Amino acid sequence: MTMIPLVYHASYSKLALPSHHKFPTTKYANLRQYLFDNQLATPAQFHAPIAMTAQDVMQVHQKEYVEQFITGTLPTMALRRIGFPWSEALVERTLHSVAGTTLTASLAIEHGISLHLTGGYHHAHYDFGSGYCIFNDLIIAAQKVIAAKQLHSVLIFDCDVHQGDGSATLSHRHNGIISCSIHCKENFPSRKQSSHYDIELSKGVDDKAYIETVEQTLALLIRIHQPDLILYDAGVDIHQNDDLGLLNISQEGLFRRDLTVLSIAKSANIPIAAVIGGGYSRDALQLSQRHSQLFIAANHLW
Template identity: 65%
Template sequence: MIPLIYHASYSKLALPATHQFPTTKYRYLYNYLLQQGIAKPSQFITPEKATAQYLSQLHCASYVDNFITGTIDARALRRIGFPWSEALVERTLYSVAGTALACDQAIKYGCAIHLSGGYHHAHHDFGSGYCIFNDLALAALNSLQNKNIDTVLIFDCDVHQGDGTATISQSIPQIISCSIHCQENFPARKQHSDYDIELARGTGDKAYLETVNQTLAYLIRLHKPDLIIYDAGVDIHNDDRLGHLAISDDGIYARDALVIQQAKSAEIPIACVIGGGYSKDTPQLNYRHSQLFIAAKAIWPITTNSTS
């Protein structure tokens, strides 16, 4: 069984009903996976909190301290998109650590999935777009401490460009950043990933899947990564409120299946995060995110000592 990473704090953030961030989706997805028989309780592993020392490897120490202590200024919070609270600090620290744990589990067992993560708009000294600390880049850096990991590929298929990942990992050649995103979408000012694949508004399943498939195959051949961190955002869906692409339910499953299959065929460990997905229709959002877990279960039916 594939290790799944989750913490209850992910959905314990109280936000106004009009807020666009679907903070309850993590708890709903956790319950949905169990109710539908997609996952078993024994598969879930709970992360510990990320420390300030861990965060400061890639983030400005004063920014880390100001956020954790609640002394961060109002302008910075507006850019992030959340009001400060102790609950926000809790979920942030657990979520950032969860992606690192998913990588550790993937390296050990081949595949792991985090029921959060993908905070790719977080830069060195500021947060943006609901992203406070960059879990993807931090997890990649942490994984490079493993003696068997020399190169990490961050393969970001969220509909928005991973601008924070692009800037924060530029000075680390062992981290390869690739973002496949909608060109006419947030952030307005794009940054330079190692590879940026920009898609036109309204791109559908066929063109999208061809792009993902060819891009990943090329990156695996060229860079021979020892670990892939895959951001499986479902905000590519044609009904997503913040998306602008035209990908169907079947397209989401096909994407997740081909990414996981390529990793497995190349014998590369893959750690997945669920990334973005913005819908008021909770059952539909659960269904979209669940495709990642269904695909992984079908393609990588591993058994681990910790979850058997």
């Protein structure tokens, strides 16, 4: 079995939020512990990112927006749209998590696969954040590896239940980034943007129809674009019991989706970097089990 590189930083779960807050900030630390407890990972597999600089973030996001976020001077309305109260811990977490996805992309190019225990901040736009997303780690990672590794193209394959609206708008600003979002039509955001490819699913879609859609879409995109790297958002908010999802996908369905995506990438000999994306539940153990399907699928193949 290949030692699959995993990326994590302690700041991911070090965010003090009000008790009623919907965002499951502890899920990253919980997932890491769950992987250890169930022999799905070892400490030797883990890589820690170094916080990204503001200058690097500004390659993708508006300078004024980046500066206001880092200095804590964003207007109240802008913070409300993001959904988090501002804190130094939020800045640290954000700069480490976007760096983590870039590190995951680089490790995938080197090893064929790499998995990030956060990421998928796909509602972040050029000059504003939204839906718990501040900076768009997927676009930043794609832009950085295209420049650094001289890649021809990077496919963002987003299977979170919500449309990657920020990735959609930002992908049109950068050459070589192809955005695809497979999402629930009736879910957030109410106003969708145009990705290069948008596959809209009606609420209540089940395992069979969903996995067929994922399989056919990814196979077609690889045939058309032959990307040098796939950035895969493996959001588990498609699960039937997710607090914010509207699809009807079982835990077995999560595993089969992840296995399908990773298998297609491996067969095509295209490196794949995965982020865990969204997943919302008050039950910490169930959330860890859902996110762990990605790691089980990767261990199965590598």
